[in-house]
Amino acid sequence: MACHSCGRVHRGGVIRCVRCGAALSSRDTTSLQRVWAWMLAGIVAYVPANTYPMLETTQLGKTTSSTLVGGVIELVAYQSYGVAFIVFFASIVIPLGKFGAISYLALQVARPDPQAAHSRHRLYQVVEWIGRWSMIDVFVVALLSSLVQLGTAVTIQPGIAAVSFALSVAFTMLAAMSFDQRLIWDTDKDTNA
Amino acid sequence: MEPAVTATFEDRDLAELVACPVCDTLHRIPDVGLGQRARCVRCHTVLMAPRASAMTKIVMLSITATVLMIAAIYFPFLTLETRGLAQRTSVLDAILAFSDGLTLPLSLGVAATIVVLPLVRLGAILYALAPMAIGDAPLRGALGAFRLAEALKPWAMAEIFIVGVAVALVKVAGLAQLTIGPAFWAFTALVLVTVLNDNFMCRLTIWRTLEARRPNR
Numbered sequence: 406m407a408c409h410s411c412g413r414v415h416r417g418g419v420i421r422c423v424r425c426g427a428a429l430s431s432r433d434t435t436s437l438q439r440v441w442a443w444m445l446a447g448i449v450a451y452v453p454a455n456t457y458p459m460l461e462t463t464q465l466g467k468t469t470s471s472t473l474v475g476g477v478i479e480l481v482a483y484q485s486y487g488v489a490f491i492v493f494f495a496s497i498v499i500p501l502g503k504f505g506a507i508s509y510l511a512l513q514v515a516r517p518d519p520q521a522a523h524s525r526h527r528l529y530q531v532v533e534w535i536g537r538w539s540m541i542d543v544f545v546v547a548l549l550s551s552l553v554q555l556g557t558a559v560t561i562q563p564g565i566a567a568v569s570f571a572l573s574v575a576f577t578m579l580a581a582m583s584f585d586q587r588l589i590w591d592t593d594k595d596t597n598a
Numbered sequence: 599m600e601p602a603v604t605a606t607f608e609d610r611d612l613a614e615l616v617a618c619p620v621c622d623t624l625h626r627i628p629d630v631g632l633g634q635r636a637r638c639v640r641c642h643t644v645l646m647a648p649r650a651s652a653m654t655k656i657v658m659l660s661i662t663a664t665v666l667m668i669a670a671i672y673f674p675f676l677t678l679e680t681r682g683l684a685q686r687t688s689v690l691d692a693i694l695a696f697s698d699g700l701t702l703p704l705s706l707g708v709a710a711t712i713v714v715l716p717l718v719r720l721g722a723i724l725y726a727l728a729p730m731a732i733g734d735a736p737l738r739g740a741l742g743a744f745r746l747a748e749a750l751k752p753w754a755m756a757e758i759f760i761v762g763v764a765v766a767l768v769k770v771a772g773l774a775q776l777t778i779g780p781a782f783w784a785f786t787a788l789v790l791v792t793v794l795n796d797n798f799m800c801r802l803t804i805w806r807t808l809e810a811r812r813p814n815r
Binding site: 407408411412413414424425426427479480483485488491492522523526533536537538540541542543544545546547548549550551552553554558559563567568571575578582586587589590 | 615616617618619620621622623624640641645676678680683685687691692693694695703704707708711712741742744745752755758759761762763764765766768769770774801802805806808809
């Protein structure tokens with residue numbers, strides 16, 4: 406039985422790692438339950454993130470609000486395609502891709518396949534690494550709304566969608582972390598060292 | 599883990615083994631030279647990557663990062679000018695942008711991810727490793743501190759904030775004249791230092807050193 410945090414190997418039945426003091430468990434039996442719970446929460450939070458306004462811009466007394474997708478379209482209209490692509494990727498492709506990838510991994514645990522373990526492992530690593538980058542849009546909103554406060558000329562206020570989007574990102578990050586990576590490899594009995 | 603596997607090893611031999619954190623494959627801890635890497639035979643996760651005088655470098659970089667963070671918080675970050683109106687923003691203002699009404703929790707979240715958690719993480723790393731860099735035994739609670747630093751790693755989002763800044767710059771570029779303040783450069787340097795710092799860190803080596811130098815064993 407091995408420690409998750411430092412890799413120290415113990416006999417079965419030891420409850421606390423002798424090296425780093427972390428709690429030990431051979432396999433996290435509640436892993437999949439937590440993955441599904443966090444992911445559902447993430448999906449639920451992602452809906453208002455798209456329907457409610459992300460930013461409210463008041464220019465010379467006129468207020469316009471833009472949603473997540475609206476922000477991307479606006480950037481394309483400004484012809485900043487590179488930045489539009491980054492925002493589109495971070496706030497739409499990554500969250501949707503994560504919902505898909507995590508569900509796929511969680512479902513495939515029930516169907517062992519040693520051949521696929523490497524590609525699943527890579528998929529998991531990509532999901533875990535990339536998830537945090539969705540927060541870009543939240544930081545953009547924070548910066549814009551503190552920066553653009555020029556009295557009557559133009560002001561930008563954050564919208565409620567920023568909150569639900571941030572929550573959605575946090576929930577899916579937790580979903581990815583709850584997934585016990587060793588479940589991917591447990592199926593592979595031949596090379597068990 | 600099947601009992602048949604562990605039963606063949608004596609307890610003291612267990613300390614000579616390492617389980618891959620990803621797939622649980624057991625390895626004998628190899629002799630890895632400085633600058634080399636040891637990977638798991640099954641899933642190719644890097645198990646060890648020791649560097650020369652890593653402890654000293656990590657501690658130095660962590661101190662640098664702390665100083666840069668303090669500078670980044672207080673100096674002006676960006677200045678926006680249009681029609682004679684100027685708006686100066688610091689990192690603190692960006693955090694407080696969400697501070698009214700329903701978006702208040704988000705303010706706390708942004709504060710945590712770009713300032714508080716990175717600082718806590720740096721503090722924890724320094725607490726755990728600074729005494730070891732000068733050759734002393736680790737302080738009480740060093741193990742917990744290092745575990746905390748590892749757990750916080752995904753939640754410290756300073757580098758993402760920098761990309762967010764770049765996007766925000768493009769969005770306001772057409773609206774007004776922008777000037778970049780010293781805090782922007784401090785923050786950028788902070789991100790680079792943090793990335794370097796994480797590269798020097800070989801977790802297995804650090805855990806084993808912490809264990810070997812523990813005073814009460």
